Amino acid sequence: MNFLIRLLISAIAAMVTAYVLPGVKINSFGTALVLAIVLAILNLLVKPVLILLTLPVTIITLGLFLLVINAVIIMIASSLVSGFKVDGFIWALLFSLVLTVVTGIMNSLAGTNPND
Template structure:
């Protein structure tokens, strides 16, 4: 049940980021919410499988930058989830540049935290 809730909250956060950041747009046939759900699903998988490995490898850089490099890692995870969802399922979000992914990852993180706080109350 918790997985489904996290998937829904992540998808909503991605939808909000898509409407705020100019370089991110839904991609693929069908409704936009399907694209958000696919990317949310893949972002959950990427964050649980790939992100811990990348975080461990980049730990020295993260320590030197006092944690700021974690934002770059989050950006790459969003781009990877978008790429996977488009190439495997045919729908997702298209990200125009790394700057769009960077701002999008920040907004997704903030929106997810807010939504999770609202649901937990």
């Protein structure tokens, strides 16, 4: 049940983030919900592989390269989800950062723990 609540929070946060950033478009809440599911799957399957492949660069940059990996995940999601459009890498990077902040705030307000 907690996973479904976090999924809904992620979808709402994606809608809010897309509203704030002019370089990101989400057509509907249904698209945002699909985006939240796709991002969860990509973060589960693709992100660990990318982290492993870029481990030396991540260590040298003291973890800042993880921001680039997050932006790449957003760009992949943009190509997979119709109705979700990101205008470029910088917008994907900004979307990733703002989405993380908004999701964190909404999770704390809802009382959900992402580690549960």
